[in-house]
Amino acid sequence: MTTQAARTEQPLLSVQDLKIQIQMDNGVMHAVDGVDFDIYKGKTLGLVGESGCGKSLTSRSIISINPKECETTGNIVYHSESEKALNNLNLLSLPPTGKKIRSIRGRKIAMIFQEPMTAFSPMYTIGNQIMEAILIHRTKDKKEAKKIALEMLAKVGISDQEKRFDQYPHEFSGGMRQRAMISMALSCNPELLIADEPTTALDVTIQAQVLELMRELQKELGMAILLVTHDLGIIAQMCDEVAVMYLGKIVEQAPVKEIFYNPKHPYTKGLLKSMPRLGGTKSKRLDSIEGSVPMPIDMPPMCGFYERCKDRIEGVCNTKAVPKTYISDQHSVRCFLYSDQLEGEAQ
Amino acid sequence: MLQYIIKRILLVIPVVILISFVVFYIIQLPPGDYVSSYSAKMSAAGDVMTQAEMDEMRANLGLDRPVYEQYFVWMKKIILHGDFGFSFNFNKPVIDVVGQYMGLTIVVSLVTMLFQYAVAIPIGIYTAVKQYSAGDYFFSGLSFIGMATPNFLLAIILMYLSYTWFGDPLLGLFSNEYVNAPWSMEKVFDLMKHLIIPVIVIGLSSTADLVRIMRGQMLDELNKPNVVTARAKGLSEWSILWKYPTRAALNPIVSTLGWSLSSIFTGATITAIVLNLPIQGPVMYNALLGQDMYLAGSWLLFMALLTVVGTLISDILLAWLDPKIRTEFRGN
Numbered sequence: 001m002t003t004q005a006a007r008t009e010q011p012l013l014s015v016q017d018l019k020i021q022i023q024m025d026n027g028v029m030h031a032v033d034g035v036d037f038d039i040y041k042g043k044t045l046g047l048v049g050e051s052g053c054g055k056s057l058t059s060r061s062i063i064s065i066n067p068k069e070c071e072t073t074g075n076i077v078y079h080s081e082s083e084k085a086l087n088n089l090n091l092l093s094l095p096p097t098g099k100k101i102r103s104i105r106g107r108k109i110a111m112i113f114q115e116p117m118t119a120f121s122p123m124y125t126i127g128n129q130i131m132e133a134i135l136i137h138r139t140k141d142k143k144e145a146k147k148i149a150l151e152m153l154a155k156v157g158i159s160d161q162e163k164r165f166d167q168y169p170h171e172f173s174g175g176m177r178q179r180a181m182i183s184m185a186l187s188c189n190p191e192l193l194i195a196d197e198p199t200t201a202l203d204v205t206i207q208a209q210v211l212e213l214m215r216e217l218q219k220e221l222g223m224a225i226l227l228v229t230h231d232l233g234i235i236a237q238m239c240d241e242v243a244v245m246y247l248g249k250i251v252e253q254a255p256v257k258e259i260f261y262n263p264k265h266p267y268t269k270g271l272l273k274s275m276p277r278l279g280g281t282k283s284k285r286l287d288s289i290e291g292s293v294p295m296p297i298d299m300p301p302m303c304g305f306y307e308r309c310k311d312r313i314e315g316v317c318n319t320k321a322v323p324k325t326y327i328s329d330q331h332s333v334r335c336f337l338y339s340d341q342l343e344g345e346a347q
Numbered sequence: 348m349l350q351y352i353i354k355r356i357l358l359v360i361p362v363v364i365l366i367s368f369v370v371f372y373i374i375q376l377p378p379g380d381y382v383s384s385y386s387a388k389m390s391a392a393g394d395v396m397t398q399a400e401m402d403e404m405r406a407n408l409g410l411d412r413p414v415y416e417q418y419f420v421w422m423k424k425i426i427l428h429g430d431f432g433f434s435f436n437f438n439k440p441v442i443d444v445v446g447q448y449m450g451l452t453i454v455v456s457l458v459t460m461l462f463q464y465a466v467a468i469p470i471g472i473y474t475a476v477k478q479y480s481a482g483d484y485f486f487s488g489l490s491f492i493g494m495a496t497p498n499f500l501l502a503i504i505l506m507y508l509s510y511t512w513f514g515d516p517l518l519g520l521f522s523n524e525y526v527n528a529p530w531s532m533e534k535v536f537d538l539m540k541h542l543i544i545p546v547i548v549i550g551l552s553s554t555a556d557l558v559r560i561m562r563g564q565m566l567d568e569l570n571k572p573n574v575v576t577a578r579a580k581g582l583s584e585w586s587i588l589w590k591y592p593t594r595a596a597l598n599p600i601v602s603t604l605g606w607s608l609s610s611i612f613t614g615a616t617i618t619a620i621v622l623n624l625p626i627q628g629p630v631m632y633n634a635l636l637g638q639d640m641y642l643a644g645s646w647l648l649f650m651a652l653l654t655v656v657g658t659l660i661s662d663i664l665l666a667w668l669d670p671k672i673r674t675e676f677r678g679n
Contacts, residue, residue, distance in 0.1 A: 106581035121573040133580040
């Protein structure tokens with residue numbers, strides 16, 4: 001197929017043909033099935049999809065923190081500008097509990113999670129948990145680590161840091177906890193921040209604040225963000241590029257404007273239609289996508305969206321694997337409606 | 348925090364008083380008293396006591412007075428003079444009998460407790476971390492067997508094995524030559540050697556219990572998001588294991604510390620009889636049989652006190668371990 005010619009810049013992280021399989025009692029589940037994407041320095045890639053589509057597994061496989069039942073293949077190549085030793089490094093080739101991947105986790109690639117209450121341990125102070133990463137990666141000196149941690153807390157907008165530092169997670173509000181989480185993730189100036197549903201557990205006003213904070217810090221620190229979410233509103237606000245995931249595959253990938261104004265895949269179109277809009281006609285009910293997601297266990301080669309698709313082509317969509325088609329340099333889609341392979345085979 | 352501790356200690360006082368009365372009352376409940384069981388013994392030996400002799404003996408021992416009066420006399424002596432009464436069986440003050448057995452009882456109990464935690468906690472952690480591995484199945488199977496084996500049976504088996512392998516059933520807590528010898532290094536070693544079987548026998552079933560509890564707790568904790576967060580920070584698996592799941596899994600174990608102390612005290616009676624251990628179980632048993640009421644009452648009182656103190660200690664420990672409880676005090 002064609003290549004992404006337009007970008008000459010080297011990606012910070014390149015995920016190639018990522019597959020995650022989980023052995024179940026009734027067969028092998030192909031939770032992630034051939035995912036490719038690139039993340040560029042200072043940019044935000046949104047990974048959007050419904051629950052169970054494999055987006056969290058994909059994001060966690062980057063730093064190898066998936067449960068050990070997950071069998072992961074493919075390449076996740078990391079290009080660090082700042083460190084020669086980490087340039088062109090396939091993260092998946094590293095042993096998941098080894099020293100090398102641990103030196104990347106938290107320092108080069110940091111992660112924030114959905115539920116900041118459970119992501120922090122109730123047993124230790126916020127300060128203790130923030131200092132942990134600093135003590136591993138930046139300095140051995142506790143006083144200095146504390147100084148850095150306090151600076152980070154100030155940076156994410158937590159006032160009275162000295163007092164907050166010695167408090168426990170249950171003494172923080174939800175939004176505060178997520179701020180603390182962000183300060184913990186950014187304490188070692190990572191080049192990539194993976195945010196797995198960072199605002200799902202927060203209410204809307206706090207959500208807006210936290211997203212704003214992430215954007216500001218991105219501008220200041222120049223890191224890339226991989227934003228995992230099911231919320232297209234957040235995607236529109238935050239991302240430069242979007243990958244839409246369905247049933248372990250990326251079905252459409254494009255710059256954010258393309259996705260919203262020129263969606264191609266029937267699933268993407270369905271998602272956009274099911275999104276409430278300001279100023280829309282009030283009486284109209286929101287569209288929803290009919291049917292439910294099948295389990296990706298022992299599926300024959302076919303489009304995973306076939307059962308729910310309004311534009312399906314019988315005998316084509318349910319008989320073979322869908323190849324990736326490039327609509328433009330940066331816009332790709334996995335759908336036979338746009339595939340030139342159809343005519344090619346008809347001849 | 349200090350306020351909480353003081354409050355808890357003050358609460359202990361009425362509980363202990365109530366327990367002491369209940370204990371005393373229950374001991375009085377069975378028909379007959381020490382005098383009747385004594386006269387029965389005498390008549391078995393061919394010496395018949397007349398009613399007048401029995402009444403005189405009752406009056407001497409204060410057994411002819413109503414229960415509450417006996418109780419108040421007993422309590423008054425305890426509080427004012429530290430006098431727990433007189434053991435009819437041993438023919439010496441209760442406090443002396445208690446003193447004679449209490450030391451070794453505490454040694455056996457504490458060593459057993461240490462053994463339990465030292466064995467159960469690492470095995471619990473191991474079986475959780477390596478869930479469904481061969482090692483997990485082995486230890487889980489072993490702990491089920493441990494829970495199901497009656498300890499007197501195990502005591503007999505171990506005595507037999509020790510006799511066939513080492514030529515010594517390791518009965519009692521000391522070899523003959525050390526029983527009345529003054530304390531020395533050799534005597535301590537001898538005690539250690541003799542402690543092995545009792546500690547295994549007394550501690551096995553609760554060790555097995557603890558393994559299961561620890562394993563379950565650890566499995567819960569290992570799947571918590573805070574473990575994933577710690578991993579994402581770049582911590583090594585060992586540091587994660589110690590700092591997060593293990594620390595959190597210890598809380599419920601600590602909160603049961605109070606009762607386990609007293610259950611070791613009471614649970615060891617049959618084992619102690621089988622193994623001929625000079626600890627409180629058999630003494631208590633004989634005191635109850637012979638209606639030696641002051642001795643039995645004092646022992647029960649001590650045990651109740653131990654349970655209450657144990658619970659108090661584990662409450663305080665828990666308050667200190669759990670930040671949610673601790674910070675509540677700081678807030679006040």
